[in-house]
Amino acid sequence: MSMGYPIAIFDIGAPVERVQLYDKGLIIKYGETPEKILNNLLNFMLNELKIKPTATTRGKVLFVAEEISFASRYRVEHFQETLLKQGICSDYIQMDEVKNYDFNGYNSIVLYRCSNVNIVNEIVKESERLSIPVYYDIDDFIFDYDKIDYLEFLQNKEYSQFRIKTEQIHQCMEMCKGYMTSTNTLAAEIMREFPNKKVVIKRNVASIAMQILSNDAWKNANNNNDRIWIGYFSGSITHNKDFAQIECILKDILERYPQVYLKLGGVIQENGLGDYRNRIEKVGFTEWKNLPNMIANVAINLMPLEDTCFHSCKSENKWMEAALVHVPSVMSYNVELEKVIVSGKTGFLCANKEEWYTSLKMLIEDENLRRSVGDAAFQRVMERYTTNYPDTEAVKMVLGELKER
Template identity: 35%
Template structure:
């Protein structure tokens, strides 16, 4: 915020009073802008949203760039964006968000709502008490501002406080800031400002080229015009010492307004304009003593120890006010000198002016301490651990695609359940075209699973078909790897197809993958044929979607039979279904056929064909039919019989591994032996003539379907992905 004021002040000098209001508002007023960053497809851990524009780079350098550097050392990936370029779509690509010095606006408010709905963590970082005007009113300079500019400044401050309150926790630089922020959020981490690698390198270079000085040089690196009162506090001491020590030189850097009382000593004063931060180490290295005075206010007590750190890195001792972060970080007499009064300032300056050995000793001590505790690469652990604890557990379901199939629907329902139970959930697949999918009115982020784009940490990733296992194998940032086995996919391929071998290998060569299933028969063959012990949870159904307006079938009038399945897949055994209906009386039965992929064969008897029916419309087709014939010989879990029963319809099926765990012949359905066409025809006629049997199948069918409602098995689904303690 001080940097913003400096820009306003510079406008006053360069362009006149009339321009101040316009310039100030351009720097600090919240507004929506049309420019958007091109959305990346890379999934990472943290997005820093920077509220300081390029005209005020200093705060963001310490609190965005340096913190990102800290996190990189601890294997936490990050990105950054200027707050006016934030897009809603970015919420899907990160586990957490850190707003730095951002004011509230409506778009950010909606962004945070969505982030929390997706179980992302939202944090606020600030390095000054610019979150309420009760703090900024302590800055004397603000009283000199024009009323409309002060109003805009105050509005910006209050908007930052508003945004802070919406966040889950905070990050800041000092103890006093932490204490005040705790009035707004429940938890605040102190992560002090640190020196980046580049700062360290530039400071080392300045230190190596440091020259012996023929005068005593003291430096005040003020920063902004708001520090006038701080310098004025020690100015009487400076004047007295300049009278006494004619070889004393005062360096002033920044926007400090030089008091008239110092005009008499202008030959001993060297003024420097603002310099790029890369040149600052060289400038600080030119002085013997660094001055860091602060008047005793709560606002100043919350300030960081940057001035001491920057001087310590080039072995220049600091005399500072015994306040806030200086008091916490400086051991007086050893790594700097702390002053509580004007008399202390005089005593400290005289001591260091007259004792070069003490200057050097304090400078070296400060340098050693700073190298151990204030370099970015040594100080990121607390921040990294804080973020890890704040992240919600995340889980990524890796799909072959989002094309509708039974396996995909199972996976998406698992994703929706895990999101509902507090997990940060995404789905991913190669070359994803969508950015979002919707399940049960829940938005699920879609990520690209291409190599190199999943850079963020992943608590759990779930392969859902054999083709997706390799995506897990090549990603080292996945903590727990799972394979949700929904079918014996080796059998998808006939002899001679090399894919049969590749599919089969995924059940035997992955020792670091935990196997899961939603089918008892899959659980059995994984154990007996591959030695894999896997966790099981029952499969589910959206009962209400199918049960809506469910009615018991009377089979009066023309009886409508539904055949479902892809006739191009041999294991769906659809031909047998049509062999059955071809034996039935044409006048008595109407045949509907539903297939997502293949078209009906020429010899099929089909009165109405449904192709690529959206999942939302499937239930209505079931409701309009009386009997479902399902003749698949291989199913991981067979949904159609369960869905048909939920609508009140009747089921004739071939028993297979995917349906025998819930179908019971004569209780909730009728089963026949595969290939026995006459038996199947007889069972259909039995349904037509035996009313009591139909009623029993109707009641028990509804009961079976209800027990499998997703809402009733949520805990079992969640337990699949929870690691045992």
């Protein structure tokens, strides 16, 4: 209700009284037949809410990924939700399900970060026989190893075969008709590498589930005014050097403000904050459904990034996730985030250590500023970063309605 969504409940339990006073609420008599319940819902939708039902007949899209992950959730499952709201059906399979799969009836096939060259080749051959376009969705600059070989995390043992992986991804991309990606910077790199093919920017957005969980987390957050928590929720070891950019600043902040505490999520390695270990809480990897609660219980969210093209290709996910729970973010400036964030209003972009320190200082000392920036970021996310946003170009692409370049 606090998010403005329609709601229908049975006439039992405590929520009934609240829903009766809600202009988008419907009370259903417990024990009614399924047919009568459905009729009540349809009448409520058509006559009270004035919502016209959307028939899922506009088209059908097949998504293929090598594995289901937190990233595929943003790129595939959330896009499926966007499509469904516009009357477009879709299916989602993994690479090991492709063999003997019937591609008939699909408007297009979208491959997400696939690197199995042989299977992709078979998909493309069959789709060409059926006149179905195949597109490639990618959200990291991982198709040209020579342009990213300077990255420190690539020296780790687990990335010893990453050059081969990037070459395989490149081969798969070459076979596709066009591309979807998450940022302007990455789109420009794709266009340089694959000229004369269509590239569409489809920014990551929040699903209905994310919005509901975030709203609950925000309402139930523990606002302990005695402590001001600063949070950094990085995830993987690829962000260790990002965090190193601001370690000395955080040390100065912890020194100056005894009420400030630090929460670090994921497997981040901090090396220069040992003197303040009693004010640092570390939490491991967590399921995405738990993340809103973690972020909602900090006062300031951090998003440091190295100043490289690879990092400018990354999306604003961490800002969006914090904005959903009204938490302001302090971020490294880059050309991509400059297009997204209004510094000082929907977040703070910092080009040097002085700006990082000043931004943190202002937010620590001014609770009203924290609230206003967090609220403004939330409003921006609700306007642009949910599955309600139509993503017209991406939708046209998967329906085969985009003109060729």
